[in-house]
Amino acid sequence: MIPEYIDDGTLRMQDDVDLDEYLKATDRAEDWPAAAQPFFSGREAQINAFRTMLDVMSDGRRTNLAFVAHGAPGAGKSALLNQLVADMDALPTLGDKPWLPVQIPRSAAASPHAVERAANRAAADRLSRQGPATTARAVERVRAGLQSALEGPLGEAGVREEALGLFQQLRERPPDSTQADALRDRAQGLLAQAGSGVHKALHAVLRRGFGAFGVTLGPAPGVPDEGIMDVVAANPALWQENRVVLFIDEAQNLNPGSESARDLLETIYQGRAGAAVGVCFGGLPDTKGVLGDMGISRLPSRRTPRLGPLPIPEAETVIRRAFHQFRVRSGEGWIAPLAERSCGWPQHVQRHLAAALEVIRDAGLNAGRADFAKAVREGDRLREAYYHDRVESMATYEDEATLVAQAFRSTPQKWLSNRDIAAAAGLSEDPPAYSAFRQAATRAGLLIRGEGPDEPLGHYKVAIPSFGAFLRSEPPVPIQPQDV
Ligand SMILES: Nc1ncnc2c1ncn2[C@@H]1O[C@H](COP(=O)(O)OP(=O)(O)O)[C@@H](O)[C@H]1O
Numbered sequence: 001m002i003p004e005y006i007d008d009g010t011l012r013m014q015d016d017v018d019l020d021e022y023l024k025a026t027d028r029a030e031d032w033p034a035a036a037q038p039f040f041s042g043r044e045a046q047i048n049a050f051r052t053m054l055d056v057m058s059d060g061r062r063t064n065l066a067f068v069a070h071g072a073p074g075a076g077k078s079a080l081l082n083q084l085v086a087d088m089d090a091l092p093t094l095g096d097k098p099w100l101p102v103q104i105p106r107s108a109a110a111s112p113h114a115v116e117r118a119a120n121r122a123a124a125d126r127l128s129r130q131g132p133a134t135t136a137r138a139v140e141r142v143r144a145g146l147q148s149a150l151e152g153p154l155g156e157a158g159v160r161e162e163a164l165g166l167f168q169q170l171r172e173r174p175p176d177s178t179q180a181d182a183l184r185d186r187a188q189g190l191l192a193q194a195g196s197g198v199h200k201a202l203h204a205v206l207r208r209g210f211g212a213f214g215v216t217l218g219p220a221p222g223v224p225d226e227g228i229m230d231v232v233a234a235n236p237a238l239w240q241e242n243r244v245v246l247f248i249d250e251a252q253n254l255n256p257g258s259e260s261a262r263d264l265l266e267t268i269y270q271g272r273a274g275a276a277v278g279v280c281f282g283g284l285p286d287t288k289g290v291l292g293d294m295g296i297s298r299l300p301s302r303r304t305p306r307l308g309p310l311p312i313p314e315a316e317t318v319i320r321r322a323f324h325q326f327r328v329r330s331g332e333g334w335i336a337p338l339a340e341r342s343c344g345w346p347q348h349v350q351r352h353l354a355a356a357l358e359v360i361r362d363a364g365l366n367a368g369r370a371d372f373a374k375a376v377r378e379g380d381r382l383r384e385a386y387y388h389d390r391v392e393s394m395a396t397y398e399d400e401a402t403l404v405a406q407a408f409r410s411t412p413q414k415w416l417s418n419r420d421i422a423a424a425a426g427l428s429e430d431p432p433a434y435s436a437f438r439q440a441a442t443r444a445g446l447l448i449r450g451e452g453p454d455e456p457l458g459h460y461k462v463a464i465p466s467f468g469a470f471l472r473s474e475p476p477v478p479i480q481p482q483d484v
């Protein structure tokens with residue numbers, strides 16, 4: 001069993017970042033593939049739900065291994081996915097199979113060969129982090145495999161020499177991604193020279209062995225399109241001896257009309273790939289529908305968490321961790337008002353924090369001397385820019401959005417039924433007009449849908465209270481640092 005995840009601050013290596021670097025990287029979570037987010041806080045329930053999937057995987061289950069984190073832009077989907085990757089890297093090995101998180105670009109989800117490439121790359125990166133002893137063992141395995149493939153009369157002298165030369169190069173200098181192409185070309189030249197008798201065995205050895213160093217040979221020439229099952233079968237060292245989880249962000253843009261993408265994901269999800277492979281998706285609120293169309297459905301609800309705002313104490317933790325990391329003095333009184341202002345919305349928390357850090361840096365890292373009002377003004381400006389973008393994304397529904405925001409004026413935290421919201425928006429509850437509005441409003445992060453058990457199913461509320469206030473043109477109230 002994997003232990004429960006508790007965000008107690010013990011594993012904070014990810015916060016080790018320089019202030020100037022931190023302020024430069026405004027959209028860190030969007031770097032892909034990316035490292036864990038500095039000051040990432042909270043999301044314990046979601047990380048534990050992910051860990052239960054890993055538990056099930058290590059029990060040998062192959063089917064239904066999917067996890068879907070969905071939410072509006074800025075809810076923290078990419079950050080959570082990155083954190084889960086870091087989590088897998090830090091988890092102890094269960095049994096003898098290490099965890100292997102593999103971040104793949106969405107376009108690769110239609111190509112088994114691209115998935116193989118990403119998995120090889122991830123394995124090679126891990127190998128290079130594990131140090132020279134592990135690398136030496138991996139090289140030794142390739143050498144032994146090469147030697148046995150070349151044994152017997154079929155291994156001609158020229159082929160043998162070239163193969164051993166190639167191996168020598170691996171031993172001296174394990175390839176990084178810039179050398180991968182050159183190595184692949186050499187391996188392919190070698191295969192072209194090999195007699196047909198030795199070719200097949202040599203190809204299999206090179207494909208597996210070089211894969212461990214991030215060099216992907218892919219299928220032998222003349223082999224028709226390989227499916228994910230063939231790719232898995234061709235490299236048991238990769239897929240059977242690791243516990244692999246694929247990470248796919250922006251999954252709302254997967255194309256259910258693409259037969260190859262559907263085939264790949266469905267084969268994995270139904271456990272027919274020949275190994276236990278998990279898939280972790282991030283995407284906008286309608287991602288579950290898109291995945292359902294691709295054969296990925298009926299997941300337990302805890303494995304399809306909706307990401308909403310962070311509870312205020314967790315938003316405070318983000319800010320406190322940053323202040324601590326950057327040795328901000330006298331900043332304690334800033335934390336609560338900034339967290340409150342952000343409504344706990346992860347993107348706002350980060351933007352208010354960045355704005356504050358900038359003015360605090362200019363005051364010699366002493367918040368007692370820094371201009372609080374200026375920091376708040378700048379954070380407000382960034383938050384409003386976000387709302388402008390979100391309203392624009394609702395295009396023709398701007399007026400309806402404003403009317404709905406009015407309906408929530410006196411009770412910003414209340415859940416309203418479809419009927420109430422349709423009435424407020426002046427739309428008939430029947431599709432298609434109302435459902436198109438609702439899709440636009442959830443995608444934009446104006447409304448979130450109740451998902452039970454504490455939230456009424458089929459009801460909606462305003463996702464971020466300050467979004468409602470923005471639509472009603474209410475100016476933000478002035479705030480002060482807290483007395484501490
Ligand atoms: N739990 C969290 N703790 C701290 N910062 C977070 C958290 N979740 C997200 N963030 C930050 O909020 C911002 C938006 O998150 P991101 O993952 O890009 O959102 P999304 O992918 O949902 O659009 C990023 O700067 C990210 O680092």
Ligand SMILES: [Mg+2]
Nearest residue numbers: 030077078079
């Ligand atoms: Mg994202």
